Structure formats: structure tokens, C-alpha cells
Amino acid sequence: MAKGKAKNYQMDMCNGPILKKMLLFTIPLICSSVLQLLFNAADVIVVGKYAGDHALAAVGSNTSLINLFVNFFMGLSIGANVLVSRYYGAKQEKELSETVHTAIAVSLVSGIALAILGVALSPTILRWMQVPKKVLGLAIVYLRVYFVGMPALMLYNFGAAILRAIGDTKRPLYFLAVAGVVNVTLNLFFVIALDWSVFGVALATVISQVISAWFVLRCLMKETGGIRVEIKKLYIHKDKIKRMLQIGVPAGLQSVLFSISNVLIQSSINSFGATVVAGNSAAGNIEGFVYAAMNAFYQANISFTSQNMGAGKYHRLNRILLTALGCVTVTGLVAGVSCYVVGPTLLSLYTNSSRVIAAGMVRLGYICLPYFIIGIMEVMVGSLRGMGYAVLPMIVSLVGTCAFRIVWLQTIFQIDRFHNIEVVYAVYPITWVVTTIAHVITYIIVKRKLIEK
Secondary structure (H helix, E strand, O other): OOOHHHHHHOOOOOOOOHHHHHHHHHHHHHHHHHHHHHHHHHHHHHHHHHOOHHHHHHHHHOHHHHHHHHHHHHHHHHHHHHHHHHHHHHOOHHHHHHHHHHHHHHHHHHHHHHHHHHHHHHHHHHHHOOOOHHHHHHHHHHHHHHHHOHHHHHHHHHHHHHHHHOOOOHHHHHHHHHHHHHHHHHHHHHHHHOOOHHHHHHHHHHHHHHHHHHHHHHHHHOOOHHHOOOHHHOOOOHHHHHHHHHHHHHHHHHHHHHHHHHHHHHHHHHOOOHHHHHHHHHHHHHHHHHHHHHHHHHHHHHHHHHHHHHOOOHHHHHHHHHHHHHHHHHHHHHHHHHHHHOHHHHHOOOOOOHHHHHHHHHHHHHHOOOOHHHHHHHHHHHHHHHOOOOHHHHHHHHHHHHHHHHHHHHOHHHOHHHOOHHHHHHHHHHHHHHHHHHHHHHHHHHHHHHHHO
């Protein structure tokens, strides 16, 4: 494995106390996730304050669309994380190196593909999503510029997944801290000084993504051992991409299915006009910080479970899961309730409109208070993926969440007395509960089969 200074960043997840190591792993990861969210939050806050509510709605209305395109390829980074963790735990240097180089090559190819598709298809899809005509032009500009930065975004996320697999969540935090400062500074300069509106905030985001991607690539190139990246060795190894796809494609499809259902929900929200769209966008950004804190335990669960699977220490899997469940429940409850209580103050950071703030509070009430449930759901999925099962969580999510949401919008929401924004928001917690129960049952069955082998 890596020697010298880099060793200080690595973590042995197969021995010793789980809670202490999980907290050491997740705290920097939470900070990193929050900084990533600040990229988009800075966009939303700056345009809301200095470019008006139409610009705010333009930026927020395409968030679910960005996720739809990105999440499939991001599922592959989950596959890379699981494989790197397994080979690292099993101390298989050659397999580790091939996986790392395959992952970096895939990130660049997928990033370029996303950039081309995003620039070409943005106008058509935004019209399909029923983005209000008043903000359509601005939304197209923002989305096209954002997609230009996809190669850098993919490279950073795949590189960070490799570092997480060996327990290193500190250096990605340092890289994002620098990029975050650049992003906020350029946001203010482009929008206030140059009056570039949504184009300015999108450009600032792309520049910051390039900076963070360069830092993570440089970090991996300076490593030693199996995780060292050498440009001349970048190659998509067939056996590694096959295993990566077996885990990553179902994970990506699950994310896409969530995003499709969210796009449909966003289309329903868009039908209520610019004020509701702006309030929904601002509230969604606030909720994103709560989700980021909970998602860190999902990421930790994948890495801890995968390393222990590689080392053959199956007896630690239940303890890892229970530790992650306890942490994510406390985090979700504290953060979710806190955000709702101070919701009006937080929303005022995004807009000066009392109507937009009121619309945002409606969403926070339905989403933030029960938000800990989705944290539990994600942790359950993390255990299944870490154990190498990716198709089952996808099927469960397809039925329990996505199909249910589509049926809800096409039936209950279409009834006149239920055709209101509250009914749209109510579908979120209902589907979280149904899907979480299904994932718990799935885990019990999978774990029993694993023990019997």
C-alpha cells in the first residue's frame, strides 16, 4: 500500500472500533458534501438577491434535470468505490491499480458524453418539463454552461470515490474548500460587477469544478502503490469495467429512476407558477444540506462494508449497519427539525419575497421534518451495495418509490380537490416509508444467504 505521508490519510476499516472510525470518516465527508452544495446554493442565493426571482427560478427549475443526466454515470463511481474498497481490504495491488485506472478513464469518457448531450438537448427537455416561459431562456443558458463542466465534475467525483474507498475523506475536503472560495468569489464578481446573471453563476461553478478536479487528479498521481494514477496507464480494463458496471449500472439506474420521478414532480410543481417554483427551489437547496449530512453515512457504510467483505470479516457487517443507522437517524432528526424551525430565516437568504418564502415553508414542512427516513433508506441501500448486491435495491426502489410516485401524480393528484402543491409534496415521505420497509426485508434475506454460503 501507499507509504509515507499518504498513509496518514488511509483508514483500516476492518479492525478496531466502528463508531469512532465511522465518525472520523464521515465528518470530513459531510463538510465536503456541504461545500459541493454551496456551489449550487451560491448560484441560487446570488441570482435570487441580485438578479431577481425569474433568475432564481431559472437556476432552480433545472436541478432535477441535471441530476437525471449525472446520476447514471455517478452510479459507476459507486461501482468503483466498492471494487477499490474490496481490493484494498484484500491487499490485491494489481487488481487495485487496474480498477483505479479504469475508473479515471471512465470518468473522462462519461463526462465528455454528458457535456455533448447536455448542450444539445437542454432546450428540448426544459420545454418538455414545462419550465415557465418567463424563465425558459435563462434556464437554457444556465444548463448549457453547467454541462460544459461535466468532464471536470465526473473526474472529481470518481477520484474522490477512490480516495473514500481507502478511508481518505480529508483531502477531498481541502480541495473543495479552495474551489468553494473561488466559486463564491467569482459568483459575486460575475453577477454584481459584470451583470452576467445566470451565465455568470454557471461559469463560476464550472471554473470551481475544474479546480477541484485538478487537485484530486494531482493527488492520485502523487500517490504510491495500487491507487497511484499514471496517465500512460489510463485504460478501460474489460474485467474491471464489467464488475464496475454490475454494481454501478443498477446503482445509476436507481438514481436515474429517482431523478425521473423528481423530474415529473418538478413538472407538476412548475404548473403552479414562478412563485411556487422559486420557493420550491430555495427550500430544495436547504434540504440538500440535510441530505448531504445523512448521505455521508451511506457513503461510509459502502466503504466499511466493502472493505470488510474484501477481508472476509462478515461478522462485522451487522455492527457496521447498526452504527450507520443510529448515526444517520440522529443526524436527520436534528438537522431536519432545525432547518424547519429556522426555515423563514434561511429562505430569506435566497429571496426578499414574502410570497416565495411562504411557498418554501410549505415544502420544508412536508420534507424536512420526516427527512431522517430517507437517511435510513439510503444506509440500507449502502449495505446491500457494499455486499455486492446492486440489482435488488434498484428493483425495490423502482417499485417502492418511482412507480408509486408516478401513479400518485397520475391518479390522486389529478382529482380536482387534491390538485394542490401539498398533495405533490406528500408523496415524498409516503414513498420513503414504503421503500425503507422493503429494503430492510431485502437486507435480512441477503445477509441470511451470505451466512449460508
